[in-house]
Amino acid sequence: MKSMNLKKLLFVTLFLMLGLLNAQAQTGNIQGTITDENGIYVPGANVYIESLSKGAITDFDGRFTLVGIAAGTYTLNISYLGYADVEQEVTVSNGQTTAVSIVLNPSNVKLDEVQVSAYGLSGQAKALNTQKTNLNITNVVSTDQIGKFPDANIGDAVKRIPGITMQVDQGEARNIIVRGLSPQLNSVTLNGSRIPSAEADNRNIQMDLIPSDMIQTIEVNKAVTPDMDADALGSSVNLVTRTAPQGFRVSATAGSGVNFITDKRIWNGSILVGDRTNNGKFGYMFSATINDNDFGSDDIEAEWTDEFEYNTGEEDEEGEPILEEVDVDPYTNVTEQRTYLVQRVRRSFAANFDFQINSGNNIFLKTMYNWRDDRENRFRLEQEILDGEDIEVGDFTVSSGRLTRFPAEIKRQTKGGVAGGRNKNRRLEDQRMQNYTLGGNHLLGSLKMDWMGSYAKASEERLNERYAEYESEYIVNNDNSNPRYPIMTAANASDFNDLGNFEFGEITNENQYTEEEDMNFFVNFELPANIFGQGDGSMKFGARGRFKTKERNNDFFEYDLEDDFPTLLDVPTKDYTDPEYLAGEKYQAGNFASAEWIGSLNLNSSNGEAVPDEFLPGNFKVKENVFGAYAMMNQRLSDKLSVLAGVRVESTKLESDGNRVIYIEEDEDAGIEEGIEVEKVSDENTYTNVLPGVHFKYDVTNNTILRFAWTNTLARPNYVDLIPRAEIVNEDAEVIVGNPELDPTTSMNFDLNAEHYFQSVGIISGGLFYKRINDFIYTFITESEDDTFGAGTTGYDIFQPLNGDSASIFGAEVSFQRQLDFLPGFARNFSIYLNYTYLTSSADGIRNEDGDERTDLDLPNTAPNMFNGSLGYADKRFSARLSANFSDSYVDEIGGNAFEDRYYDTQFFLDFNASYAINKNLRIYTDVNNITNQPLRYFQSVKDRTQQAEFYDIRFTFGLKYDLFKK
Numbered sequence: 001m002k003s004m005n006l007k008k009l010l011f012v013t014l015f016l017m018l019g020l021l022n023a024q025a026q027t028g029n030i031q032g033t034i035t036d037e038n039g040i041y042v043p044g045a046n047v048y049i050e051s052l053s054k055g056a057i058t059d060f061d062g063r064f065t066l067v068g069i070a071a072g073t074y075t076l077n078i079s080y081l082g083y084a085d086v087e088q089e090v091t092v093s094n095g096q097t098t099a100v101s102i103v104l105n106p107s108n109v110k111l112d113e114v115q116v117s118a119y120g121l122s123g124q125a126k127a128l129n130t131q132k133t134n135l136n137i138t139n140v141v142s143t144d145q146i147g148k149f150p151d152a153n154i155g156d157a158v159k160r161i162p163g164i165t166m167q168v169d170q171g172e173a174r175n176i177i178v179r180g181l182s183p184q185l186n187s188v189t190l191n192g193s194r195i196p197s198a199e200a201d202n203r204n205i206q207m208d209l210i211p212s213d214m215i216q217t218i219e220v221n222k223a224v225t226p227d228m229d230a231d232a233l234g235s236s237v238n239l240v241t242r243t244a245p246q247g248f249r250v251s252a253t254a255g256s257g258v259n260f261i262t263d264k265r266i267w268n269g270s271i272l273v274g275d276r277t278n279n280g281k282f283g284y285m286f287s288a289t290i291n292d293n294d295f296g297s298d299d300i301e302a303e304w305t306d307e308f309e310y311n312t313g314e315e316d317e318e319g320e321p322i323l324e325e326v327d328v329d330p331y332t333n334v335t336e337q338r339t340y341l342v343q344r345v346r347r348s349f350a351a352n353f354d355f356q357i358n359s360g361n362n363i364f365l366k367t368m369y370n371w372r373d374d375r376e377n378r379f380r381l382e383q384e385i386l387d388g389e390d391i392e393v394g395d396f397t398v399s400s401g402r403l404t405r406f407p408a409e410i411k412r413q414t415k416g417g418v419a420g421g422r423n424k425n426r427r428l429e430d431q432r433m434q435n436y437t438l439g440g441n442h443l444l445g446s447l448k449m450d451w452m453g454s455y456a457k458a459s460e461e462r463l464n465e466r467y468a469e470y471e472s473e474y475i476v477n478n479d480n481s482n483p484r485y486p487i488m489t490a491a492n493a494s495d496f497n498d499l500g501n502f503e504f505g506e507i508t509n510e511n512q513y514t515e516e517e518d519m520n521f522f523v524n525f526e527l528p529a530n531i532f533g534q535g536d537g538s539m540k541f542g543a544r545g546r547f548k549t550k551e552r553n554n555d556f557f558e559y560d561l562e563d564d565f566p567t568l569l570d571v572p573t574k575d576y577t578d579p580e581y582l583a584g585e586k587y588q589a590g591n592f593a594s595a596e597w598i599g600s601l602n603l604n605s606s607n608g609e610a611v612p613d614e615f616l617p618g619n620f621k622v623k624e625n626v627f628g629a630y631a632m633m634n635q636r637l638s639d640k641l642s643v644l645a646g647v648r649v650e651s652t653k654l655e656s657d658g659n660r661v662i663y664i665e666e667d668e669d670a671g672i673e674e675g676i677e678v679e680k681v682s683d684e685n686t687y688t689n690v691l692p693g694v695h696f697k698y699d700v701t702n703n704t705i706l707r708f709a710w711t712n713t714l715a716r717p718n719y720v721d722l723i724p725r726a727e728i729v730n731e732d733a734e735v736i737v738g739n740p741e742l743d744p745t746t747s748m749n750f751d752l753n754a755e756h757y758f759q760s761v762g763i764i765s766g767g768l769f770y771k772r773i774n775d776f777i778y779t780f781i782t783e784s785e786d787d788t789f790g791a792g793t794t795g796y797d798i799f800q801p802l803n804g805d806s807a808s809i810f811g812a813e814v815s816f817q818r819q820l821d822f823l824p825g826f827a828r829n830f831s832i833y834l835n836y837t838y839l840t841s842s843a844d845g846i847r848n849e850d851g852d853e854r855t856d857l858d859l860p861n862t863a864p865n866m867f868n869g870s871l872g873y874a875d876k877r878f879s880a881r882l883s884a885n886f887s888d889s890y891v892d893e894i895g896g897n898a899f900e901d902r903y904y905d906t907q908f909f910l911d912f913n914a915s916y917a918i919n920k921n922l923r924i925y926t927d928v929n930n931i932t933n934q935p936l937r938y939f940q941s942v943k944d945r946t947q948q949a950e951f952y953d954i955r956f957t958f959g960l961k962y963d964l965f966k967k
Contacts, residue, residue, distance in 0.1 A: 028092040029443055030066040031359055032100035034058050034078065038965040039246035042104060043217065044129030044140075045080045054536055057133040060217055060240045061354075068446040068528045080104055081132065081703075082125035082761040097443055099359035101246075101280075124817070125761050130219070135634065135644050135697050137223040137707050137753050137767070139163075142216070153346070154215055154239060155207030160868050161220055162813045162835035165887035167904065168936050170297055170342055171952035172208040178220070179769065179811055179839065181234030182861045185715040185745065188237045190435050191366050193454035194229065195239075196516035198431050200460070200552045200618070201720040209370050209433055211348045213253070213270045213289045216242040222769070223695065223709035223751045226630040226646035227524060227540060230691045233715040233747045233773070241366055244283025244354055247965065248275045253289075255925070255959020261582065262341070264294035266957055285352045292345045298582040299338035299950040302486045304940045306330045306899060308403055310396065311389045321389045329401040330899070330945065331478060332486045333385040337587050338950075339576050343375040343426070360443035370433045375426035378415035379576045379592045383408045383476055383488040395475075408476045408488065412502055412568065413469040414592045419599035423464065426595065430461040448526040459515040466601070468593045469505035470568045483944045485584055499568035499591055507559045509603050510615070516550040529633065537635035540646075548624040550719050554615040559608035561601075572597045582933065582951035613661045613676050617727030617736070620658040622719040627651045632693075644695040652716065654685045658723035658738065662789060681724045683740040689714050703757040707767075715745040717777055721801040726789055728796070735789050737800040743775045745803075753813075762818035762831075771809040777801050778860065781896035782849050797896070805845025807859045813837045829875045833883075837866040849896035856898060863890040863904075880914035892938065902947060905937035915961070926958040 034045045041062025048055035049066070051074060056064040071094045078086040083104040090100050106125075127140040134140075139161045155173030159166040166173035167183070175183035188195045188205040195205050217240040224232050250273050257266035270289035276282065306328065314322045347370070354364040386395075386407045397405035417423035422430075439452035474495035476488040490496035524542035531537055565571050568591065576589040632646020660679040691712040698706040720738070727736040753767035780802045784793055815835035821828045841859040848854050858864075870883040886908045893902040910932045915925035930952060938947040 026094060027068045027070055027446065028094055029097040029360065029446070030069060030076075030090055030092060030100065031097050031443065032064055032076075032102060033246070034062045034064070034080075034102045034104060035246045036083070037103065037105050039249065040965075041243060041245075042080060042083075042126055042129070044126065044131070044133045045078055045104070046129075046133055048077045048079075049074045050077060051075075060130075060219075061243045063441070065443065065448060067443065067448060076100070076102075078102055078104065079702075080125070081129050081757055081759065082106060097358075097360040127217070128757060128761060128763055130217070131763075132703075132705065132755070132757050135642060135707075136221060136225050136695050137709055137751050139220045139222070141218045153208045154210045154212050154218065157212045158207060158218060158220070158237065159885055160833075160870075160883070161218070162815050162868070163222070163811070163837040163866065164220070165863050165866050165907070166207070168907075169208065170340070170344070171295070171930065171936075171955075172344075174206055174208045175204050176207055176237065177861050177863070178234035178237075179222070179771075179809065179837070181771075181809075184718060186234040186237060187229055187232040188239070189229070190239050190368065190456070191241055191437050191454075192238060192452065192522075193435060193437055193456060193520045194518055194546060195433065195435070196456050196458040196518045196548070196550075198433065198458040198460040198514060198516065200512075200514040202718045203716070206431065206433075206458075209346070209372055209431055210239065211270070211289045211291065211346060211370075213272075214241060214287060214348050214350055214368065214370075215239050223707075223711050223749065224693070224713060225644060225695065226632040226648040226691070226693055227542060229544070229546075229628070230648050230650050230689065230712075230714050231716055233713045233745060233771075241350055241352060241368060242272070242274070242285050242287060243352060243364075244274050244276055244285045245965075246276055246280075249273070250962075250964045252962045253959060255957050257927075257955065257957030257959075259293070259295035259953065259955050261298070261951070261953035262294065262296045266294070266955070267292040268957065268959065281356045283354050285350070287348075287350045289348045290346065292343070294343045295952070295955070296342050297338075297340040297950050297952050298578070298587075299336075299340060299948065300485070300487075300583045300587060300946070301336040301338065301948045302332040302940075302946055303334040304330050304899075304945055304947070305333045308396075309388055311392045313392055323388060326398060326403075327401065328398060328403045329480075330941075331403045331480055332488070333387070335383050335486055335488045337381045337583075337589060339379045339578070339581075339589055341377045341426075343373075345373040345375075347371045361440070363438070363440040366435075366437045366439075368433075368435045372429075372431045373422065374429040374431065375417075375424060376415065376429070377426050377595045378413075379589060380411075380413040380415070381589055382411040382413065384411075385478075386473070402480065404478055405475060405491065406478065407473060410472045410474065410476075410496075410502075411469050411505060412471075412590065412592050413467055414595060414598055416466050416468075416595040416598040418464040418466070419596065423599070425599035427462060427465045430463075431459070433458040446528055449524065451523040452520070454518075454520045456518040456520070457515065459513070461514075462510070462512040465510045465512065466598050466603070467506070467508045467510075468571075468598050469507075470502035470593065471505040472501045472503065474501070484946050484949075485586075486946060487586060496588075496590060499573065502568040504562040504566055507561055507598075507601070507603070508557065509559070509608070510554065510556045512552075512554045514550075514552045516548065519547045521545045529635075531633060531635050532637055537633065539631070539633050541629075541631040543629045544627070546626040546628075548626075549622070550624075551621045552619050552720075554618055556611050556614035557603070557608045558611050559601075559603050561607065568593065582935075582953060583949060612678060613663075613728060616659040616678055617661045617725050618720075620656060620720060620723050620725070622657075622722070623655045624716075624719070625653045640699045642697045644697075645693070647690065647692040649688065649690050650714075651688045652686065652744070654716075654719075654722060655682070656684075656719065656723045656740070657682050658725040660724065660726045661728055662726070663728065663793065683722065683724050685722060685740060685742075687744060689744070689746065703759065705755045705757075707751070707753040707755070709749070709751040711749045711751075713747050713749060715747075717742040717744060717801070721777065728789055728793060733796045735784060735793060735796050735798045737798060739801050742777060742801060743803050745773060745776045747771050747773045758818055760819055760821050762816075764816045764818075766814045767812065769809075769811050769813070773807040773809070773859070774805075775803040776807050776843065776859065778804050778843075778846055778894050780847060781894075781900070782851070783896075802847075803845075804843055807841060807843040809839060809841045809859060809862060811837060811839040826875070829873055831872040831874070833868070833870040833872070835868045839864050839866075846894060854898070857894065857901075858891055860891050860894060861904075863888045877917040878914070879916075881912070883911045883913075885909040885911075889939075889943065899941050901941055903939050903941075903943070905939055905943070907934055908932055909934050921962055921964050923961045923963075924959070925961055927956070929955040929957075 167175040184203040272287040274285035437454040475491040522544035573591040630648040693711040723738040755765040841862040865888040867886040872881040892904040
């Protein structure tokens with residue numbers, strides 16, 4: 001939306017406001033807050049004045065507002081699942097806003113003359129009430145409900161929600177996939193403000209960066225409304241931080257544990273303090289949490305090929321060796337064995353304040369700072385076949401189509417960092433995310449206005465990341481008899497163990513820095529309007545501006561220390577062979593240069609040189625400005641049917657700067673030396689999207705609801721894909737090319753959902769959804785036919801993002817959660833939580849390396865089956881829960897052909913947690929995570945063909961939780 005249009009919108013708004021000030025004298029307003037018995041706000045409560053057929057729903061801060069009410073005395077009816085209904089009289093005066101405060105108490109179920117309470121249901125009640133009263137299709141999880149699962153970060157908590165699966169990093173859920181759509185196609189906001197991404201090459205939000213203790217509610221909007229940002233093709237996930245309670249509250253957790261993969265400790269702790277002044281006007285909430293986890297992973301990786309050629313020993317007319325191909329079964333031409341040692345320290349701090357100026361005006365400030373140190377050593381044994389002109393007859397063996405023996409290049413690589421300080425001889429990845437939000441809610445006559453401004457920044461810094469690599473060549477046996485666990489071993493064991501055979505390869509030092517800054521501003525206005533004359537209704541309109549800057553600035557240096565450290569015998573080493581290696585004891589790591597030795601090296605400009613082609617193509621700066629405006633109406637068409645309809649317009653302008661590297665071939669006659677040429681590149685991209693939407697909600701009964709939605713959403717391309725850059729990776733014979741002509745991906749979405757809520761706090765629901773996606777983005781792989789990108793790049797694989805034609809997703813979701821309070825005896829304390837999602841998809845316009853369209857592909861990241869389940873038990877003191885999470889395998893990355901496609905394998909996680917209340921305020925707890933020892937696994941083309949398998953083992957934690965409420 002152009003700025004002039006926004007100015008017109010603001011002018012019209014001011015005109016309407018002046019008119020409403022006169023109307024204020026004829027009516028009054030009611031504004032109130034609703035809390036539970038502990039003084040904690042309850043969202044999603046239904047507030048209704050039956051005599052006026054007028055109602056409102058409390059927001060996440062338990063606040064509701066009723067405007068344009070004639071002077072008089074009325075009865076407010078408040079209903080909330082799991083809580084007793086409340087009636088409260090309120091008197092409205094002309095030109096005044098009347099403030100009310102209401103407390104809800106849990107309802108009890110009377111069975112056989114015995115009072116039975118539903119233990120531990122308050123969190124579930126808050127979540128389900130919010131979900132029930134929302135007009136659009138959502139899933140809501142409260143912080144109390146999160147506490148029932150053994151989830152330390154928000155990523156692990158979100159994966160319990162229907163239709164969601166997570167991609168993991170070092171055993172923790174990091175990237176969110178909703179309804180089969182890639183992480184960059186989903187938006188994640190904090191209190192309605194977009195969270196920036198610390199990753200350089202995509203828009204993914206690092207969900208494992210945010211501890212679950214810091215969040216009050218997770219709201220997954222699967223059908224967005226016009227007042228939400230449109231870049232939520234899969235969904236919009238809103239994380240709501242805690243708000244100051246109505247009275248004093250303190251909460252603390254302290255715990256420890258052990259990671260069985262390393263037998264090293266876990267420490268965690270958190271504290272929360274909040275209160276409100278005696279007059280109720282000013283409230284505050286401070287919270288902090290820390291988690292220190294010393295763990296690791298065991299990882300095997302492989303690259304598969306079905307091509308093999310060797311040197312015949314003859315030459316052609318130009319003196320080039322003649323190569324001949326051999327028909328072979330698919331085999332691993334590269335294998336890697338990796339041992340990771342990781343320490344991850346996650347810290348988070350939040351301070352939230354709110355001030356009630358008067359009954360019609362309040363302002364708030366919400367702040368959060370997340371800081372994670374990720375220290376890592378990695379010891380990698382890489383074995384790569386020598387083929388082509390490097391191998392001749394007699395050097396290899398083919399048995400029944402299997403290539404079982406050949407010469408290979410073997411590399412032992414140690415990854416570390418500098419000694420001392422925060423690095424501690426490890427690579428230190430310093431990730432930070434901070435968010436500061438100032439906003440307000442105001443009543444101007446019958447006009448409701450809310451506004452918010454926010455600043456957010458995410459950064460990732462990796463300084464002095466060091467690698468030391470030593471190389472050797474010898475004959476290896478290639479065992480692919482069990483393709484799930486492929487392995488190469490030295491034909492002669494002495495070759496593997498003789499460190500003198502491993503010669504200096506390289507020592508490098510790299511510094512990486514990526515940051516993304518977001519500034520957000522929005523204002524919303526809402527007016528009462530009965531367009532169809534059927535009762536409650538409103539008109540809402542507003543505008544938003546989002547201003548983003550993303551920058552990556554890396555460098556890379558190589559050091560020639562061959563004379564000082566010619567072989568592995570000449571440096572301190574350590575044997576990292578582990579007889580309990582989780583991929584199998586047959587995988588022997590052997591000796592590597594020690595991390596302490598790498599950390600002690602004095603690397604400077606005198607013994608090293610910069611390698612610009614290693615880092616300049618990846619450096620960029622992007623500015624993205626998004627202006628949006630919307631208008632929508634929310635109208636009750638009858639006692640049972642409501643509609644929300646509107647349109648959103650978003651205008652996007654993107655400016656990018658990057659680098660393009662070209663290799664220069666030596667030409668003695670022209671006096672040209674071999675080298676590289678770096679070209680600065682810039683580009684702009686501007687587009688506007690008009691996105692209408694309609695939502696219907698039909699209340700079959702008070703607790704049975706039907707919903708239908710037609711929405712339109714979009715997903716903007718990754719920044720790095722839009723830069724007209726060229727990056728040559730000689731080691732892998734690849735060229736990575738940008739594409740400034742990419743269009744944003746758009747989607748037309750249809751959702752149908754039915755829900756039935758149990759009064760005893762529970763739900764059974766089912767739904768269908770369909771998405772028609774245009775211009776989805778995939779990576780096209782082809783082979784370079786000339787030296788377009790410089791000398792020697794003929795035959796390199798070119799990777800370039802392209803727009804596909806269209807894709808479609810059809811899916812179904814069912815969900816059930818219920819306290820089994822209808823059962824006799826202690827069995828009534830059991831509860832069940834189940835949900836299942838089915839997906840099917842198709843994609844058109846994806847082309848293989850020959851340029852032919854492929855017809856055999858699903859849309860990447862669409863897992864066909866996803867399931868969550870848990871069985872819980874809770875009485876007055878003891879609670880326990882066994883939780884399962886399953887997601888089916890799916891195509892993750894499209895290759896140049898079907899053989900090269902990469903798949904993310906099936907995941908099945910099983911977790912257990914239990915707690916016991918020592919007294920009203922103190923509880924002891926224990927968690928057991930990853931009981932199934934589920935690896936992160938990718939496979940190539942067919943399920944048995946492992947491309948990566950990374951194991952994490954079981955994690956066990958225990959500790960104390962303390963809670964005190966004082967109203």
